[in-house]
Amino acid sequence: MDLNSDQVMIKIDSLNKSFGRIRALEDLNLEIEKGELLGLIGPNGAGKTTAIRIICCILQPSSGEVTVGGYSIHHDQIKIKSMIGYLPEEPNLYERFKARDLLKYFGELYGVPKNEINGRIDDLLELVGMSHRADDRINTFSKGLRQRIGIARALIHDPEVIIFDEPTMGLDPATSRAIRNFIKELKGDKTVILCTHYMDEADLLCDRVAILNQGKIHDLGTPGYLKEKIHGDTILQVRVHNPQKIDNAQLLAVNSVESVNLEGNLFLISLRSREDISQIIDLFGAEAISVNTKEPTLDDVFIQTTQ
């Protein structure tokens, strides 16, 4: 999708990054629109965090260019950093600080005007539901509470771009939901990059999703587009006694079969249409234990793309 230059907030152009002999990013190209919520998904080591760190000017690229709001990471790092609010995978906050002091410290470093800083801290603590713990030390907080304070910290300077790296990783369902709802509220107002392992999270929140693997973007589009593109309409799940007795070639020879994947003793068969389902079940014969159909999810897209 080519975007008008006025609409583009982040532009990644032929980005490469190597750590010694390891190529973390390989000729990465991506444009993110203003107000868009883009999901970055990919397996461990795909290059998601590296890409994010380069956008945040934490890492220097080996080659290539990234612009944020028209500013280059090579020349305008301070300007770019002041435009971005970044929440790393681990919030890693200063343990001895009280929550309010921590936000004040970062607010001052971001140059938030002194007459605004206290009001903004109160608003953010309210927003993340931490007003009652404002004067407690960070080292007394659980991971979920730290993550909330981390989000408040990332937003203290009212950034135009917010980057979340695995914001709900390791959190309980209630806290995850609260954080997802919060991210959802940012949609449209801020440009957001959400780096996640949770496909349902990306599916629920993102306008577009980029699937990153081995430093390259394998696919990019809306969650609906990706699901449709990769899997078609339906996935047929067939659990069998002995998978080795099933001939994949026979399955793939059926007209409507798009692809066949095996997870343990469960066959996942992507279908372009439902018309051949009975023929496929016949191919399994007495080996079939159970048969089920389901709509494709981003999980399926992820597995399909990254395998």
Add this chain to the structure above:
Amino acid sequence: MKINMNFGTITRWELKNTLKSKKFILIFFMQLSVLAMLIFMFNSFAANIESEQGLSITPSLVDFATLDVDDPGGLFKKGINPEIIKIYTTNGNSSLVRLETGETSGFYTVSPNSIERIQKGEIVDTTLYLDYADPRRSVIKDEINTTTKSVATALTQSYLKSANPQNTTQTGLTEEKTGESLPMQIIRKVMLVVLLFLPLFLFGNIIIDSVVGEKERKTAEILVAMPIRPWEILLGKGLAVVVISALQVVMWMVVLIAAGFTINNVILVYLLVVLTAVPIVGLTSIIAAYAKNYKEAGIGITFAYILVVGFLIVPALAYISRKSFSANISPMTTAMRLFAGETITIPEIFISISAVIILSIIFFTVAAWLFGRDDVIFGPRPGPFKLTLQLLRIKKR
């Protein structure tokens, strides 16, 4: 959005957090009490060290001992070093009683007609009474021996000068020296200057914790993501440590003065000591910026501080034995001379301050360069040799 000079903000917060830390306050005052104990030991136990010549050397303070002196001619009294022995002029009437009651450490009496006797070429009798229970007696004895020898040498020189002026440069006559013995100078001057500079080496752990801690606790990632330049981060953190060192030096000096040390040019000496903290913090920042963890930083700081101590002390010792101009490259030499009340020329001050400023700039520049490198902070970290080549622009990154 306006970007401030953020190092001031970092300094303020670092100071606030450090001074609020109970652990730091405990260490801070423990260091002061160790100094006080050290001085107390010097004052209370005058340990004698016997030299090859049988010379007794005792770590001494100003007014180390009081000596009653009965020298109507004043010839010998002038030769006694008042920095070591407090002279109590007397006619000898009550001195033996004072000696018994401990009001004085000794009584030195010279023939009343000493000058006339010398003029006639007769021997001058001097007697020194000492309390053998008093450990300070050795110092008094040494000082009076030195004084007596000095007066005798001066008289011999004077005699030779009037008899044959050409012979005044003869070896054996002109090489006789008066004043404090070299070991005594080393102990008195160098010990004090070392004590003055000691606080500068006590707070390296703060900068290490502040910079290496960011890496170990993984807070460096969010700090580097701030709109702050690497030099601002390091300068801010370093400045906080310099301020803390400056605070400790003030208290250190108060304790030393209260304990009886004489420090001339207090303000100048203080400024020089605090200024010296800047390159030391800069060097520590290099180690902190490069070190991956506390262990590495600890090893680095040990080696670095040995070099720094060498750089500071060796010229100071060299200056005492040979009054060389170049010894002033060490601010310790200049500080030592300032507190001893010596006159220091502008070029001597200039060389000292220039060395401190140049080293500060070099160290902070290298530290900021290292801290600004993503490979040094987040890895994979290049080796020191490769980095040095890159720093010298011999090798491209």
